Amino acid sequence: MLTVLLILIPLIAGLITFGLKGSGPKVLSMISSLATVVLAIGAWCRFRTAPDSLNVVANWIPQLGSQFRVGLDGMGVMLCLLTAIASLLVFITINGRSFEKPGSFYGLMLLAQAGLTGVFTAFDALQFYIFWELALIPVYFLCSIWGNEKRIAVTFKFFVYTFLGSLLMMVGIIYLYFQTPDHSFSWASFSALQLSQDQQSWLFWLFFVAFAIKMPIFPFHTWQPDTYEQSPTPVTMILSGVMVKMGLFGLLRWLLPVLPHGVMVWSDVAIVLCIIGIIYGSCIAMVQSDLKRLIAYSSIAHIGLMAAAVFANNEQSLQGALIQMFNHGINIIGLWIIVEVIEQRLGIRNMAQLGGMARKAPRMAIFFVIISMANIGLPLTNGFIGEFLMFSGLFQYNHWMMAFAGLGIILSAVYTLGMIQKVIFGQENELTTTTTDLKAGEMLALSLIVIMIFVLGVYPQPMLELVSNTTEVVNKLF
Structure with a gap:
């Protein structure tokens, strides 16, 4: 249940924050971030004694062979803790600042945190892809609304890069889904596949490009300096501190074991x-x-x-x-x-x-x-x-x-x-x-x-x- 709460708390708090005014968004964001830090530390302690208790499986879309599968290994615990700490540090730093439409700003920040945590806990490929996009969409609006003077052109470039990478990854996920004997999106089914070297060779590039854009790796990096420069600095903190780790996580969780x-x-x-x-x-x-x-x-x-x-x-x-x-x-x-x-x-x-x-x-x-x-x-x-x-x-x-x-x-x-x-x-x-x-x-x-x-x-x-x-x-x- 700890794993689910790490996602639900910023998600629910973010949705509520959209309707708050005055100091409400700041207060709720701070409470949410403190709660997720405590839960992430609790997950670390639980992982040391009873790691299986952090795994949750529930029916989600059985017609597609997709289940709600979240869990934490050492890598997941570490990155969820990083996400929680990063969000807390950002909210502490900007506590004295005022933003236009604060409810929307803080709400989008919390939704991005929920998406990032979902990525780091997902063990179902379809669920992983949905959280991957959920983490991206709030950042797009944060950059395009509260960014600097060149924000529209830069944010469009950022969106095109990441969308094309996501599209390639989606093609790879669908192909692997049809290769599984049980037509499942689960990580276990994907990692158990016995694909030929030729299949793995071209599938590698579908996933690698998606992850390389997110990190970014040369030559897929050109969106990054402009986006960091034009984004509000609190958003840049999340982008460079946590979001780029999504690409490295993708290599370790999906690319190396599956291909x-x-x-x-x-x-x-x-x-x-x-x-x-x-x-x-x-x-x-x-x-x-x-x-x-x-x-x-x-x-x-x-x-x-x-x-x-x-x-x-x-x-x-x-x-x-x-x-x-x-x-x-x-x-x-x-x-x-x-x-x-x-x-x-x-x-x-x-x-x-x-x-x-x-x-x-x-x-x-x-x-x-x-x-x-x-x-x-x-x-x-x-x-x-x-x-x-x-x-x-x-x-x-x-x-x-x-x-x-x-x-x-x-x-x-x-x-x-x-x-x-x-x-x-x-x-x-x-x-x-x-x-x-x-x-x-x-x-x-x-x-x-x-x-x-x-x-x-x-x-x-x-x-x-x-x-x-x-x-x-x-x-x-x-």
């Missing part, structure tokens, strides 16, 4: 695309002056490394990718909170117009430096253990691929340190002398992030235990 021979045939090609994305994203990030675009391109590089580790498909690479999915989500949200603070205070994101903020906003400067260091994997921060395991797994798979992927570490340090220098240090100017330090809500959100950075950096054992035996992470639960 293993297709993965074996095309894994080298996929890893090469990921490595190109790592180097390309890092190089483009180095020449950016806009904070949002710099973080957007850096995210392409980080996600590319995680995807490459997934396709390396050994114990260490998979563990590293899973841990990094959580840690990257926490760190990138922290960076977006800093960007939100700067944009709200000064109305700009251009690093050439910033500088000397350490004097006027010392607490913000400290948080910015800590989170930036965690984002490049400094030892004793949460970003280190995942990167270490991913590179170790890639080294086992192919030495040369690991060497080229490792360039991302060097480039990441270059653009991150440059960003810190331009934003925090240097000379003050007429604009930055007017800035103020963190408010209570911003301070609380960033403090929670920094606590997680150091706790998971110094003692990552709980997370390692959660994703242990990752070669078994796709084992059937039903």
Whole structure:
């Protein structure tokens, strides 16, 4: 029942929020997000003692062979917890802000959370597809209504990319459905299929393109920087912190176990695309002056490394990718909170117009430096253990691929340190002398992030235990 409540609470709260006015949407959103964090922690505890109790099967559309199947393994628990924490951090950060049509804004944010949680818990392909779209639709409206001046064209591009990817995945799901002996959409039926290598080879691309667009992986990435730049920053936090993990989750839950021979045939090609994305994203990030675009391109590089580790498909690479999915989500949200603070205070994101903020906003400067260091994997921060395991797994798979992927570490340090220098240090100017330090809500959100950075950096054992035996992470639960 815990698993169902993780979906139902934000879903029902989101629908109710549409009809609320005044401070009602903020209050209900905060209550809902706190409740889902508590439930996600409860699911983690229950998973350690009685994992089968988190699985729910109910009749849904028996005529189509589709049942309502939700469940949680270590990967699902981790990503549901990330979704709940991310939503709470966003609502804490924007508590002091006002939005036009707040009921609609907060309602759509909660519906997106429900869709994301549904994706991470689904063990029925049709149900997975429905939640996949449910997570996308609210984000489309959030970007197109509350985004910046170029939001319409950018949101249309985002919609076209993701819709085409979803369409390809739907074709693949329908084909696999007709290959199952029992005409079922269940994960167990799909993973038990004995398809020929030729079938798996072309089916691989239907699913891979859909997941690659969502992450995104080069060359399917072009929607991402524009969307991150034009979206409201709270929406960008959810997009980059959680929603891109849908693609990585799809690889692990559906692509690897259902089409293993297709993965074996095309894994080298996929890893090469990921490595190109790592180097390309890092190089483009180095020449950016806009904070949002710099973080957007850096995210392409980080996600590319995680995807490459997934396709390396050994114990260490998979563990590293899973841990990094959580840690990257926490760190990138922290960076977006800093960007939100700067944009709200000064109305700009251009690093050439910033500088000397350490004097006027010392607490913000400290948080910015800590989170930036965690984002490049400094030892004793949460970003280190995942990167270490991913590179170790890639080294086992192919030495040369690991060497080229490792360039991302060097480039990441270059653009991150440059960003810190331009934003925090240097000379003050007429604009930055007017800035103020963190408010209570911003301070609380960033403090929670920094606590997680150091706790998971110094003692990552709980997370390692959660994703242990990752070669078994796709084992059937039903």
